[in-house]
Amino acid sequence: MPETPILDSLTNPESIRDLTASQVKALADEVRSETIDVVSKIGGHLGSSLGVVELTVALHHVFETPRDILIWDVGHQCYPHKILTGRRDRIRTLRQAGGLSGFTKRSESVYDPFGAAHAATSISAALGFCAARDQKGEDNNVIAVIGDGSMSAGMAYEAMNNAAETTRHLTVILNDNDMSIAPPVGGMSAYLANLVSGGAYQSLRRWGKSVAERLPRPLFEMVRKSEEFSRTWFTGGTFFEELGFYYVGPIDGHDMENLLAVLKRVKEIKDRPVLVHVVTQKGKGYEPAETSPDKYHGVAKFDVITGEQSKPKANAPSYTDVFASELIKQARDDDRIVAITAAMPSGTGLDRFAEVFPARTYDVGIAEQHAVTFAAGLAADGMKPFCTIYSTFLQRGYDQVAHDVSLQNLPVRFALDRAGLVGADGATHAGSFDIGYLGALPNMMIMAAADEAELAAMIATAAAYDDGPSAFRYPRGEATGIAIPERAAPLAIGKGRILREGSKVAILSLGTRLGDALKAADMLAARGLSTTVADARFAKPIDKDLVRQLAKHHECLITVEEGAVGGFGAFVLHYLAGEGALDAGLKIRTLTLPDTYQDQASQAQQYAEAGLDAAGITLTALQALGLDDAALARAINR
Numbered sequence: 290m291p292e293t294p295i296l297d298s299l300t301n302p303e304s305i306r307d308l309t310a311s312q313v314k315a316l317a318d319e320v321r322s323e324t325i326d327v328v329s330k331i332g333g334h335l336g337s338s339l340g341v342v343e344l345t346v347a348l349h350h351v352f353e354t355p356r357d358i359l360i361w362d363v364g365h366q367c368y369p370h371k372i373l374t375g376r377r378d379r380i381r382t383l384r385q386a387g388g389l390s391g392f393t394k395r396s397e398s399v400y401d402p403f404g405a406a407h408a409a410t411s412i413s414a415a416l417g418f419c420a421a422r423d424q425k426g427e428d429n430n431v432i433a434v435i436g437d438g439s440m441s442a443g444m445a446y447e448a449m450n451n452a453a454e455t456t457r458h459l460t461v462i463l464n465d466n467d468m469s470i471a472p473p474v475g476g477m478s479a480y481l482a483n484l485v486s487g488g489a490y491q492s493l494r495r496w497g498k499s500v501a502e503r504l505p506r507p508l509f510e511m512v513r514k515s516e517e518f519s520r521t522w523f524t525g526g527t528f529f530e531e532l533g534f535y536y537v538g539p540i541d542g543h544d545m546e547n548l549l550a551v552l553k554r555v556k557e558i559k560d561r562p563v564l565v566h567v568v569t570q571k572g573k574g575y576e577p578a579e580t581s582p583d584k585y586h587g588v589a590k591f592d593v594i595t596g597e598q599s600k601p602k603a604n605a606p607s608y609t610d611v612f613a614s615e616l617i618k619q620a621r622d623d624d625r626i627v628a629i630t631a632a633m634p635s636g637t638g639l640d641r642f643a644e645v646f647p648a649r650t651y652d653v654g655i656a657e658q659h660a661v662t663f664a665a666g667l668a669a670d671g672m673k674p675f676c677t678i679y680s681t682f683l684q685r686g687y688d689q690v691a692h693d694v695s696l697q698n699l700p701v702r703f704a705l706d707r708a709g710l711v712g713a714d715g716a717t718h719a720g721s722f723d724i725g726y727l728g729a730l731p732n733m734m735i736m737a738a739a740d741e742a743e744l745a746a747m748i749a750t751a752a753a754y755d756d757g758p759s760a761f762r763y764p765r766g767e768a769t770g771i772a773i774p775e776r777a778a779p780l781a782i783g784k785g786r787i788l789r790e791g792s793k794v795a796i797l798s799l800g801t802r803l804g805d806a807l808k809a810a811d812m813l814a815a816r817g818l819s820t821t822v823a824d825a826r827f828a829k830p831i832d833k834d835l836v837r838q839l840a841k842h843h844e845c846l847i848t849v850e851e852g853a854v855g856g857f858g859a860f861v862l863h864y865l866a867g868e869g870a871l872d873a874g875l876k877i878r879t880l881t882l883p884d885t886y887q888d889q890a891s892q893a894q895q896y897a898e899a900g901l902d903a904a905g906i907t908l909t910a911l912q913a914l915g916l917d918d919a920a921l922a923r924a925i926n927r
């Protein structure tokens with residue numbers, strides 16, 4: 290009779306601590322199989338989760354979670370953690386409407402003491418928990434697990450710099466799989482590689498456990514405290530030690546016995562922060578992931594046997610594809626154009642740009658603050674930098690945009706991919722705020738593409754625009770499939786366009802809501818309401834002539850944008866109010882994303898939820914006119 294799988298018999302997460310070492314290893318194997326099965330069915334972040342299976346099981350076995358605080362960095366590797374902490378029954382709802390988040394999330398479980406998804410937050414958060422613990426006179430452990438890629442982010446150094454002065458009792462696990470989304474870049478990556486390739490690591494893998502376990506506690510204490518601990522027993526993690534950490538490692542993160550032995554010892558260290566350098570393999574235990582260049586970092590559903598992903602057939606290129614192609618075209622004609630990514634070459638399409646212009650492509654690592662001011666330096670000296678960062682991740686470099694770019698009026702071009710709602714990654718990755726946070730800055734010029742032809746024109750506009758900083762935003766996913774001119778012409782700055790003439794209602798759309806705005810116009814016309822539809826193209830400067838004309842010649846004006854409150858609609862309201870155009874009783878509504886964080890779902894579901902689809906726009910216009918449509922309202926749960 291085959292033994293009952295341990296995973297099935299785990300009554301609660303705490304019972305992981307009752308397992309024997311061999312059961313713990315068996316449990317890791319089961320968790321790995323479960324993780325592969327789950328992601329094969331729903332897609333998601335597989336590689337990083339597989340790399341931390343042993344580490345996750347060992348951490349929950351050695352430490353008393355949730356009393357001991359376990360904080361994951363980025364959190365995309367949390368699937369084994371969620372399987373082990375009471376969410377196995379819902380794990381196949383990951384990243385879906387009404388399901389589990391793809392990252393750690395406080396509201397989901399006591400085992401998620403801190404939410405994650407933007408890199409390098411874990412050590413700072415862990416220090417906050419340490420300081421709170423110390424203030425309360427408690428003695429629980431606090432563990433931050435941060436990856437080598439995330440260790441390239443400045444925030445990690447701010448936290449490590451402050452660690453030893455904040456607390457004596459902190460455990461940082463550096464999960465070094467020698468991968469970011471792409472292979473890691475930068476000096477820290479090279480340093481870590483040296484530590485791992487050093488002779489001591491190889492020998493340590495052989496005798497690390499035996500030494501750790503056979504050392505009597507007093508001797509262990511003595512060795513640990515003596516200089517030898519960091520210089521001889523383990524290779525010198527000098528950099529971390531200079532910051533006040535005990536450096537332990539590098540150790541093999543897939544050798545469960547070694548891992549357990551070291552973690553049990555490390556758990557006793559309470560007189561100085563400890564950094565345990567764990568060497569893992571992204572994609573471990575699943576050959577298609579192990580052998581893939583990106584280690585199956587983010588995958589669609591796949592066949593477990595072959596590893597072949599089943600991606601839906603694309604009917605059009607993605608906006609990212611269009612961006613890459615168009616930037617390459619522009620760069621061929623202008624050698625001042627250079628491109629910058631913050632560790633996301635494939636996600637931004639700059640991997641394609643780099644194939645053509647390797648010397649004009651910069652991957653700065655997960656370092657958005659640096660990326661922005663690096664771009665400012667390039668622009669200050671006459672180059673045309675395209676700083677290509679997802680809208681949500683540019684939030685990390687906002688002061689640099691304000692202080693180094695806007696204030697100095699430097700012609701940095703910001704290519705904002707993943708603008709608006711992004712679907713499965715949920716609230717942490719939504720590109721909701723860039724219109725507001727960039728539009729608040731003087732000198733900024735901001736464009737939003739309604740489709741791929743518009744995106745091409747906006748890239749041409751940005752390439753030609755040297756009068757100051759510019760930004761153009763475009764969404765995640767497939768474009769519309771319309772034709773793109775071979776040579777896109779730059780747009781007239783601050784000029785929108787009218788696509789449909791009407792007389793009663795005017796819909797002024799910014800970005801890809803234009804398609805829904807045109808559908809809403811049909812729905813309104815079917816109700817006898819003649820509707821104008823215009824594409825603003827620019828969030829800043831707004832097309833004042835267009836806005837004034839729409840306000841003057843229509844009873845109702847609706848603005849709609851894929852952005853939060855305080856963006857385009859606010860700029861239009863601000864202008865109209867200043868012109869006294871609201872005094873005449875114009876019925877105006879500004880349709881934005883809701884003033885809340887929307888959980889993961891499909892992008893279409895999210896926009897419908899936000900009231901930014903055709904039905905939502907139509908109902909808003911009807912209600913602004915004092916009309917209603919109960920059936921329509923019911924249909925969209927309004």
Ligand SMILES: Cc1ncc(C[n+]2csc(CCOP(=O)(O)OP(=O)(O)O)c2C)c(N)n1
Pocket residue numbers: 337340363365366406407408435436437438439440466468469470571631632633655657682685
């Ligand atoms: C501030 C920020 N920038 C970029 C990203 C996108 N991102 C998600 S995971 C990742 C790589 C993280 O590498 P590492 O920490 O080594 O984790 P691994 O995937 O190797 O487990 C990146 C760049 C992010 N989440 N946050």
Ligand SMILES: CC(=O)[C@@H](O)[C@H](O)COP(=O)(O)O
Pocket residue numbers: 334363365406470587636707711714765
């Ligand atoms: C974990 C993380 O932040 C990235 O992997 C992100 O999920 C990528 O998003 P896209 O899938 O939109 O490129």
Ligand SMILES: [Mg+2]
Pocket residue numbers: 436437438439464465466467468469
């Ligand atoms: Mg890594």
